[in-house]
Amino acid sequence: MKINEHFLDLKDSYLFATVGRKTAEYKRAHPDKEVIRLSIGDVTRPLAPAVIAAMHKAVDNMSRTETFKGYGPDQYCYAYDELLDTILASYARKGVTLEKGEVFVSDGAKSDCGNILDIFSVDNTVLVPDPVYPVYLDTNIMAGRKVVFADANEGNGFLPMPDERVQADIIYLCSPNNPTGAAYTCEQLKAWVDYARANNAVILYDAAYEYFVTDARCARSIYQVEGAKECAIELCSYSKTAGFTGVRCGYTIVPHALVRKGTSLNKLWARRQSTKFNGVSYITQMGAAAVFTEEGEREIAENIGYYRENAKIISDCLDSLGIWYTGGKNSPYIWLKCPNGMKSWDFFDYLLENAQVVGTPGSGFGANGEGFFRLTAFGTHENTRRACDRIRALLGK
Ligand code: PLP
Helix, strand or coil, X not given: CCCCHHHHHCCCCCHHHHHHHHHHHHHHHXXXXXXXXXXXXXXXXXXXXXXXXXXXXXXXXXXXXXXCCCCCCCCCCCCCHHHHHXXXXXXXXXXXXXXXXXXXXXXXXXXXXXXXXXXXXXXXXEEXXXXXXXXXXXXXXXXCCEEEEEECCCCCCCCCCCCCCCCCCEEEEECCCCCCCCCCEHHHHHHHHHHHHHCCCEEEEECCCHHHCCCCCEXXXXXXXXXXXXXXXXEEECHHHHCCCCCCCEEEECCCCCEECCEEHHHHHHHHHHHHCCCCCHHHHHHHHCCCCHHHHHHHHHHHHHHHHHHHHHHHHHHHHCCCEEECCCCXXXXXXXXXXXXXXXXXHHHHHHHCEECEEHHHHCHHHXXXXXXXXXXXXXXXXXXXXXXXXXXXX
C-alpha cells in the first residue's frame, strides 16, 4: 500500500484556526471588552420564506406513498426538472441560453471545484491567482499537478490579466473574488476567453458571488462573453446567493460546445457524476427550485441588499480614512491595504488589541496577500457600524 504522497506537499492551513485562537486568547485576557468579528465568511441571514415553504412541502411529499421520492431522475444526473427549469430561466435573464443537459446540480461549489479535476489529466499545468480561495490550489497539489501563479496585486487592482508568456492548460478565475472582492468586467474576461481559446486551455470560472454584482459592466456569468462556451466551465452556488451554506446546493455548467480532441467534456463530467455521485436530496432541490422564482428572487434580493449595506458601511469608512481597497461594491468582501505598510498579521493584532475588531489577514490567502486584510459584510448592521466607528476612531488619529 502506498499513500498519495502529494498530500504531504500541502501546507497546513493555520489561517482561520489562528484567527480563532488569537481572538479567544484576547477575550480570555480582556473579559470586559466586546470583540466584533468582521472575519465571517459565512452568511448569517435566514433562508427566504419561499425556500422554507418549498422545503416544508417537499417534506410532506416524502410522507406519502403517492408523492414519495427515492433517487433523483437519471436523465440529468439526478436533478429534478423543476430545479433545472429555474436555473435555465435565471441564465436566460442574464442573456445566456443553456440546455438542461449542460447543468449539473451538486451539493455545492467547493465539492465541484475539487471533483471537476477528475476529468483532467494530472499532466496539465494549472494557473491559479495569488491571492486565492485555497481550494483551487490544494485540490491540485493533492493530485500532483504543476501549479503556476497569476499575480494579483495593487497594480492590477487584484484582477490579473493573461500573460502570453505563461503556458497554462487549466485556469482558475473567481469573480467577484474571494478574498479580494474584485470583479472582472465582461471586457476583461474576453481577454481570458481569447487566451484560453488560443492556448487550448479550459477556464474554471467560480461565480459563487455573482449575485453581489451591481455594476452592469461586470460579468454575472462567463457565458456573457462570446466564445466562453468553447473554453469555460462555470461553478455556481446557492450558498451566498440564497443562504444555503448549511443546506448545501450548487450547480456546475459544462457546455456541450466544450470539446477537446473530439471528446465532449460534458460527457466526461456526466459519466463522472453518475458514477461517483447520487444527487442532491429532493428536499434541498425543491428548496433551491424556489430561489430563482419571482417571489424567491425578491426575497433573496432583500438578504443580499442587507449584506450590500454592510459592505457600503465598511467601504464608506475606508473612503473617509483614505485607505486603498478593492471589493465592497460588487462583493461582500472588502480587501484593504494595511495602513503604514503594516504586515497582515501585525495589522490583525493591532486592530484586535486597539479596536477589538477581528478581520482576516491577507497573507493567509497567498504571498501576494501580505500587507492586505479582508473584512466581510456578512455580519449584522449594528455590529458592522460599531466596528467601523471603532476603526475610524483608531485609524483616524
Ligand atoms: N467558491 C468560493 C470562491 C467561495 O468563497 C466559497 C465559499 O466560501 C465556495 C466556492 C464554496 O461554496 P459552497 O458553499 O457552494 O461549497
